[in-house]
Amino acid sequence: MSNRYIFIYASVMVIIVALVLSSAAMILRPLQERNMRIEKMQNILASINVTASRGEAEQKFSQYIVETKVINTRGEEIQGDAFEVDLQEENRKAPEDRMLPLFVSEVDGNTYYIVPLRGTGLWGAIWGYLSLDSDLATIVGANFDHASETPGLGAEISESFFQDQFKNKRIFDEAGNFTPVRVVKGGAPAGDPHSVDAISGGTITSNGVSNMLREGLEVYVPYFKNLK
Amino acid sequence: MSENTNKPKKEELFSAKNRKLLSNPMGKDNPITVQVLGICSVLAVTVQLRPSLVMALSVAAVMGVSNVVISLLRNTIPQRIRIIVQLTVIASMVILVDQVLKAFFYDISRQLSVFVGLIITNCIIMGRLEAFALSNKPWPSFLDGVGNAAGYGAVLLTVAFFRELLGSGTLFGYQIVPNFIYDMGYVNNGFMILPPMALITVGIIIWVQRHRNPELVDAS
Numbered sequence: 001m002s003n004r005y006i007f008i009y010a011s012v013m014v015i016i017v018a019l020v021l022s023s024a025a026m027i028l029r030p031l032q033e034r035n036m037r038i039e040k041m042q043n044i045l046a047s048i049n050v051t052a053s054r055g056e057a058e059q060k061f062s063q064y065i066v067e068t069k070v071i072n073t074r075g076e077e078i079q080g081d082a083f084e085v086d087l088q089e090e091n092r093k094a095p096e097d098r099m100l101p102l103f104v105s106e107v108d109g110n111t112y113y114i115v116p117l118r119g120t121g122l123w124g125a126i127w128g129y130l131s132l133d134s135d136l137a138t139i140v141g142a143n144f145d146h147a148s149e150t151p152g153l154g155a156e157i158s159e160s161f162f163q164d165q166f167k168n169k170r171i172f173d174e175a176g177n178f179t180p181v182r183v184v185k186g187g188a189p190a191g192d193p194h195s196v197d198a199i200s201g202g203t204i205t206s207n208g209v210s211n212m213l214r215e216g217l218e219v220y221v222p223y224f225k226n227l228k
Numbered sequence: 229m230s231e232n233t234n235k236p237k238k239e240e241l242f243s244a245k246n247r248k249l250l251s252n253p254m255g256k257d258n259p260i261t262v263q264v265l266g267i268c269s270v271l272a273v274t275v276q277l278r279p280s281l282v283m284a285l286s287v288a289a290v291m292g293v294s295n296v297v298i299s300l301l302r303n304t305i306p307q308r309i310r311i312i313v314q315l316t317v318i319a320s321m322v323i324l325v326d327q328v329l330k331a332f333f334y335d336i337s338r339q340l341s342v343f344v345g346l347i348i349t350n351c352i353i354m355g356r357l358e359a360f361a362l363s364n365k366p367w368p369s370f371l372d373g374v375g376n377a378a379g380y381g382a383v384l385l386t387v388a389f390f391r392e393l394l395g396s397g398t399l400f401g402y403q404i405v406p407n408f409i410y411d412m413g414y415v416n417n418g419f420m421i422l423p424p425m426a427l428i429t430v431g432i433i434i435w436v437q438r439h440r441n442p443e444l445v446d447a448s
Contacts, residue, residue, distance in 0.1 A: 006306045013313065017320045024327055031331035039334070054335070148342065 040083075046143040047129035048105050048112050065114075067104035072096070075222030087118040088125065100219055105131070112140050115220055119212025121205040124148040126157065126212060132171070136224045139181070142166035144209065154205030165196040171217055178221050180214040183207070241367070249371040253379030256441060259352040260383040261434045266352045270384060270430060271423040272343050277400050279339045280388035284381030286329070286344060288374060290321040291353050295373030298361040305362070314357045315348070322347045352376055387429045395420030 038054055041061040045052045052060040070080035073095050082101035090098045103114040111134045118127040128144035142163045149155040156162055166181060170193040173179045179194045183206040188195035198206035240246075259265045273283045294317045298305070305313050326344045329337035337344065347353070356376050361369040392398055394417050397405035405414070419425055438444045 006309055009304070009306055010309060010312075013316060017316055021320055021323055024324055028327050028331040032327070032334075035330065035334035039338075 043143050043145060044103060044114055044116075044129050047114055047131040047141045048107055049141045050107065064105045064107055065103050066106045069102045069104065071100045071102055071220070071223045073098060073100070073219045073222060075224075075226045085116075087116055087127070091118060095219055098219065100223075102220070102223070110134065115217060117212050117216035119208050119216065121146055121149045121157075121208040122154050122202075123150070126205065126208055128157075128209075128212070130166070130213070130217070136227060137170050137172040139166050139169045139171065146205070149205050150202070153199065154202035156199045156202060157205055157209055162196075162199060169193050169196065171213075178218065180210075180217050182213075183210045246368060246371055249368055250375040250378070253372075253376040254382060255379075256444060258379045258383065258437070259355075259376050260380055260430065261437050262444060263352075263355075265355060266350045266380055267427075267430070269343055269346065269350060270387060271426040273340060274384060274388040274391055274426050274429075275395065275421055276392045276398075277385065277388045279336060280384045281381075282329070282333065282336045283340060283343065284377065284384050286325045286340075287347055287350065287353070287380055288377035289325055290318065290347055291356060291373040291377045292370055293373075294318050294321050294353065295356060295361040295369040296366045298357045299364060299366040299369035302362050302364075310362065311358075314354060318353055318357070319348050352380055383430065383433060386433060387426055390429055391420045391425060395425075 038057045041057040042052055042054070045057065045060055045064060048064065050060060050064055068082035069077055070082050070085060071077050078099065080099050080101075082103060085099050085101040087101075090100070101116055103116075105112045105114060112131045113134075113136060114129050114131045116127070116129055118125065120126065124147035126144060126146040126149065128142060130142050131140040132138065133140050144157040144163060146155060146158060149157065165188075169181045171178065171180050173194070182188075182195045183198045184195045185198045185203055185206065188197050253259060256262060260267065260270060269283060269287075273279045294314075297317050298314060301313070322345065325347070326337070329340070329344060356373055360372045364372070389399065392400075393404060397403060397410075397416050405416075
């Protein structure tokens with residue numbers, strides 16, 4: 001067979017494959033986006049310790065999340081749809097230009113503030129939601145997820161034994177200074193309200209969670225101080 | 229196409245030869261226990277039955293369709309680029325399966341995560357394209373693909389059955405081990421959830437199979 005035939009064969013095949021795949025992607029896109037929205041709602045609800053199945057997520061989300069806000073790093077509220085803010089994009093901007101989403105929820109008469117977070121683990125992005133009590137210092141719950149951390153090691157951050165450690169930890173010290181929760185290798189000191197145990201074999205992912213908590217929460221501090 | 233006229237008559241859809249294509253991979257030609265291919269995904273996805281079943285079905289879809297496509301193209305594929313052509317067909321099928329899972333079975337697609345993408349590297353598929361589809365007609369190729377996928381899936385489900393039952397006390401997510409047994413002090417074997425136990429389970433399956441079928445035992 002001639003080289004000419006091989007070239008034509010390869011080109012035609014690639015064009016056909018491209019057509020098939022891109023039309024499949026276009027047709028399925030709306031369904032996939034809806035699934036991702038529902039998953040985001042489930043994760044937000046999980047941070048205030050509300051479990052919702054896929055079917056209930058939308059209804060429970062509108063029931064528990066009473067207000068959504070977008071703020072800036074000077075602590076002012078600005079225009080925008082908190083649910084649609086893409087943190088990955090915001091984190092690339094200079095801090096003073098960022099749009100920071102904040103969800104306010106009400107569960108059994110208590111008001112909780114939910115802060116979305118995004119950072120980097122070992123292999124890719126990690127993200128999560130942290131909910132704070134109405135004192136804006138005590139953590140009510142945390143939910144983390146990841147794109148491609150190592151199963152059994154870094155990927156354990158999405159397991160409840162890791163996330164439950166964050167409950168009742170504090171992000172401000174007695175004097176009111178910002179002290180984010182750190183993930184400590186070798187074990188957190190007993191009774192320390194500002195640290196949790198890291199994951200054995202998942203040090204870089206654990207450090208990623210520490211950095212994500214520090215950088216992600218820091219920018220909300222001016223707003224929290226205004227609210228208090 | 230002159231040889232076609234010499235053929236006595238059209239072969240039946242499920243002739244003895246075609247049935248063998250389906251049944252051999254379940255037994256003495258099993259891709260996992262005899263050819264020892266595709267072990268990677270057996271270790272990874274068999275903690276529970278549900279992802280194993282979806283994985284088996286996904287592999288069956290990819291293998292069945294790509295076998296047919298390659299078989300239809302077999303007389304046009306240039307020898308020198310045949311491996312790349314096979315890879316392109318497999319890769320497109322895998323992307324399609326991945327997209328469909330993301331749209332309709334989102335939870336399972338999250339659970340399978342990278343392993344759907346890794347179907348591309350499942351050597352069983354490439355092996356069947358190269359060894360069978362390139363030199364056979366579409367219908368036998370389809371049977372061969374489905375048969376091998378079934379052989380792969382049977383082992384996957386067997387391993388997952390034991391790992392989920394002994395490791396989590398459930399099957400398909402439903403609790404099987406009754407509570408009173410736990411009250412008597414029984415605990416789930418956490419070791420079964422870890423990948424090494426998949427390897428040991430596959431080893432036991434191979435042992436049982438060779439014990440029952442001596443012709444598989446290596447004479448050396």
